[in-house]
Amino acid sequence: MIYIFKNKLIVSILAALLFIGCGYKESNAQIRDIGYLKFNKTSTKTYTVMVNNKYKFILDACVEDPNTSTCYDNSIDKLYEVSSGNIIIEVFDEKENLIIHKEAYLGSSNTIVMDIQW
Secondary structure (H helix, E strand, O other), X not given: OHHHHHHHHHHHHHHHHHHHHHOOOOOOOOOOOEEEEEEEEOOOOOEEEEEOOOEXXXXXXXXXXXXXXXXXXXXXXXXXXXXXXXXXXXXXXXOOOEEEEEEEEEOOOOEEEEEEXX
């Protein structure tokens, strides 16, 4: 009688371990490969930024608020989305003179902060 009880106990334990072990799954899904650029600049000058010699945008010196007719810097706390990986950032002044040339690796969901004080 004890022999039959031992076999059932061992089989039950092995079956439980089998079911518990098969139910465990761990995964890491990366949804987007995008990083961000943030610029700290003087509010009195306009700059042109080129990323990877393809994408070009302007950091305006002053944007007029239509409600109050005052000037404000629209690039404060603004993040620009770029694809992650090796990137080349070039910043030009108002006369199209190259003032910053930076090559960097931008990881997914990381932010590169650039100070422009020219």
